[in-house]
Amino acid sequence: MIRFEQVGKKYRDKNALVSNNFHLQRGDMAFLTGHSGAGKSTLLKLIMLMERPTSGKVIVDREDLSQLSRTQIPAHRRKIGLVFQNHQLLMDYSVFDNVALPLKISGYNERDSGRRVRAALDKVGLLDKEKLSPQVLSSGEQQRIGIARAIVNKPKLILADEPTGNLDPALSAEIMHLFQQFNQVGVTVLIASHDLALIQRLQHPVIQLNQGRISGPLSVMGA
Amino acid sequence: MAFFKRRPAHNASRSQPESPAKRLLREHKEVAISSWCRLWQSPLANLLTWLTLAIALALPAALLLLLSQAQHLGKQVNQSSHISVFLASDVSREQGQLITGQLGSRPDIAQATYISAEQALADFKASSGLEDILTSLTDNPLPATILIEPANTSLGPKAIATLTQQLRQQDPIDQVLVDMEWLDRLQALLDTSERFTYSLALLLALGVLLVVGNTVRLQIESRKQEILVIKLVGGTDAYLRRPFLYAGLWAGLFSALIAWVILQLGVAYLHPPLLSLAQSYQSDWQLQGLSWMGSFNLFVASCGLSVLGASLTVGRQLRLIEPK
Numbered sequence A: 001m002i003r004f005e006q007v008g009k010k011y012r013d014k015n016a017l018v019s020n021n022f023h024l025q026r027g028d029m030a031f032l033t034g035h036s037g038a039g040k041s042t043l044l045k046l047i048m049l050m051e052r053p054t055s056g057k058v059i060v061d062r063e064d065l066s067q068l069s070r071t072q073i074p075a076h077r078r079k080i081g082l083v084f085q086n087h088q089l090l091m092d093y094s095v096f097d098n099v100a101l102p103l104k105i106s107g108y109n110e111r112d113s114g115r116r117v118r119a120a121l122d123k124v125g126l127l128d129k130e131k132l133s134p135q136v137l138s139s140g141e142q143q144r145i146g147i148a149r150a151i152v153n154k155p156k157l158i159l160a161d162e163p164t165g166n167l168d169p170a171l172s173a174e175i176m177h178l179f180q181q182f183n184q185v186g187v188t189v190l191i192a193s194h195d196l197a198l199i200q201r202l203q204h205p206v207i208q209l210n211q212g213r214i215s216g217p218l219s220v221m222g223a
Numbered sequence B: 001m002a003f004f005k006r007r008p009a010h011n012a013s014r015s016q017p018e019s020p021a022k023r024l025l026r027e028h029k030e031v032a033i034s035s036w037c038r039l040w041q042s043p044l045a046n047l048l049t050w051l052t053l054a055i056a057l058a059l060p061a062a063l064l065l066l067l068s069q070a071q072h073l074g075k076q077v078n079q080s081s082h083i084s085v086f087l088a089s090d091v092s093r094e095q096g097q098l099i100t101g102q103l104g105s106r107p108d109i110a111q112a113t114y115i116s117a118e119q120a121l122a123d124f125k126a127s128s129g130l131e132d133i134l135t136s137l138t139d140n141p142l143p144a145t146i147l148i149e150p151a152n153t154s155l156g157p158k159a160i161a162t163l164t165q166q167l168r169q170q171d172p173i174d175q176v177l178v179d180m181e182w183l184d185r186l187q188a189l190l191d192t193s194e195r196f197t198y199s200l201a202l203l204l205a206l207g208v209l210l211v212v213g214n215t216v217r218l219q220i221e222s223r224k225q226e227i228l229v230i231k232l233v234g235g236t237d238a239y240l241r242r243p244f245l246y247a248g249l250w251a252g253l254f255s256a257l258i259a260w261v262i263l264q265l266g267v268a269y270l271h272p273p274l275l276s277l278a279q280s281y282q283s284d285w286q287l288q289g290l291s292w293m294g295s296f297n298l299f300v301a302s303c304g305l306s307v308l309g310a311s312l313t314v315g316r317q318l319r320l321i322e323p324k
Helices: A040-048 A070-078 A095-105 A110-123 A139-151 A169-184 A196-202 B020-039 B043-079 B093-104 B117-128 B131-135 B157-168 B180-222 B224-232 B237-280 B292-320
Strands: A002-011 A014-024 A029-033 A055-060 A080-083 A157-161 A188-192 A205-210 B083-087 B109-115 B145-150 B173-178
Touching: A002 A040, A014 A040, A014 A055, A029 A040, A029 A169, A029 A196, A040 A055, A040 A080, A040 A157, A040 A188, A070 A080, A070 A095, A070 B224, A070 B237, A080 A139, A095 A110, A095 A139, A095 B224, A110 A139, A139 A157, A139 A169, A157 A169, A169 A188, A169 A196, B020 B237, B043 B180, B043 B237, B043 B292, B083 B093, B083 B157, B093 B109, B093 B145, B109 B117, B117 B131, B145 B157, B157 B173, B180 B224, B180 B237, B180 B292, B224 B237, B237 B292
Parallel strands: A029 A188, A029 A205, A080 A157, A157 A188
Antiparallel strands: A002 A014, A002 A055, B083 B145, B083 B173, B109 B145
16 A cells, blocks of 8 residues: 655755655554654655655555656545644534535535535544534544544545544543554554554554664564 | 445445536535635625725726716817818908808818808807907908818818818918817827826736735635645645635625725716816716726626736745645
């Protein structure tokens, strides 16, 4: 699903990523770890085409991203469900409208969109909050709304950048359990996280980044 | 987990397939309505912008309106221009009438009217109010006159000049007067006003573009977070542009409406004094308000400029907002 071939990324003179190779198979779930500044975010940005690599090739869903022009980026992003650490919800939208945003962009009509949004909200257990503003929700609930928005389009790939960064351990475990559920039905999931204790319990492959380098082949930590 | 199950062919989860054209139409309708609703979230700020635009539109529109009517009036004056032919003092009444008859039969003269010296004096007495002084004169100082109305004045000042030249060369004719200079001046004045109005309209159109552009830039700035998120979940540029273009359209529509009201009020205000001015010249000229066509043009120009201003800004501004 995701393949990096000799990928490097330089910001001015600083190397953020240095010639990295890895391959995440379709239907896999993996963690991306490393201390802050190790290049986790850069790696996710390359997959989202928020950045272009300085060298090498990034292939997502059999598509070489270097071949995509600026105008093709939106279609590429619509294939990926993205979950942020700070959830990136729009506070002047209702919960429902936040989750419906990817569907609206894809041109769904109100009826189909409503059905899908409610299914996604049901999935994260917040169906009764659709009319509220995200502002009145707890941070755990806000993160779940963010997840509902990421899955509402039924993407084949979910990327999450520190999705549990602001949550307590119980909530974090709950969120991770949601991602595992998505993975069980065939969705490829890549989660950037530095919550090593949690990662170890979950028994999924780990991509470890160290100063812009993947410090070893995919491994299952603690296995 | 049932949620992620992809339904088989034809995407049965959608109620019914929608044609791309229908979908685009629905999306446009949705954006038009939502950007309309957004207008009323900050009505005062919008009203001020519309007023600014309306003034920028009403000024050149008013000048164009006045200009077109002045040109119309100028044409009328031109067509009613007479040539006064003064006969030499030793020409008798019979001779004068004979010449008048000859002139009247020329193809380039529509009408020639003989005014005897006595009649000219009587007319002058009546219109000048100098009756006492004129009565005390022993001799009539006024010559006999033939008033000539040229045919085909639509041929312009040149034809009149040629006719005048030919008349001057005729023998018993002492002097030929035609107020060509005055007509030339009027024409030059109208041409100058026309150019001035067009330049002003061009400058103010540029002003409209800048005002709309700046308003849209501020709107984009205030919705930066929303734009970032929409870009991240895969919103296309066209999708992002649309609400701002509609905001431009609404601004154009409302400012045209305000400009139209300003113009009609202005015409109503100017009408009475202009009417009495025209009447003092025995003219039935009246200041007309905007016609249906003029109103239509005003709305098209306003909406066109506003949407253009919005689209010139929105593309550039949206490129500046990229998720980092």
